[in-house]
Amino acid sequence: MATTISNQTPKSNPATANEPAKVAEREETKDDEIAVTWREEEPAHYILQIQSLPFLLENLSEPHVAFEAFEACGYKWSLILYRVSENGDVYRESENGDVYLSPYLRIMDIQHLGHNGKIDALINFFVYHQEMNRYITIQDGKVKRFSANKQESGFSRLMLPPKFIDRLNLKENTCKFGVEVFVVNPEKEKGECCCSILDLHLEENTVTWLIGNFSNLSGLKCFEFRMASSKCRKRLKVETNCMCN
16 A cells, blocks of 8 residues: 655544643663665555655654554554654654654554454554665564554654755655555464474383283284373284294
8 A cells, every 4th residue: 555645734533633742651672783785676565655755854843743543454554653752752852853764554453453352463664765776674673552541653763854864865856665564463374383202202102012922813803002192002913824034
């Protein structure tokens, strides 16, 4: 799914437009925990194309802007861009005047979180580099938990807008953001357990029995025994008409 923002007043998502930003409820990720890689493929779930980045930053009169909801992995999500200062305050400039652009992802349909009221997901954010014609992938490899008490997750103080514009060599001040979100659902996982025969306690799992009067036996004989918590049966077929040299 793709959304385009041009030289018009940005429209916030109605589900979040009137809600105050709660920094304390958003998980913080340290700078040294963020992994940045490159890739050519477009984000699979959502792309936001901004045709006038300075205009968007100038019109961020609210602490954040939430964009059109999109669906991924059976849930609805919304990309949110915050302006965060050096000390973590939303839309409050620090002493040196630095304000960071911070992407967050918000789950929109918390009423569909299931019986336990929470889901876990992996999030990848993307920024398109026009000169390189590739996407910068931003992630920390951590599973994010979403619930009614924690509806957002992302990266605070990720990039300074002036440096962001200069480093990406933005043409006509346009840029693209992207999101991928993958829900981790352990309840639906399937697997198997393997072990080496050396790991088995052979002494404990060995059964020995004495067969009396063996030379006079004939036909099919059954012997029952227990192995761990299982009841087993051993069948012994005796042939009496064999010839031996």
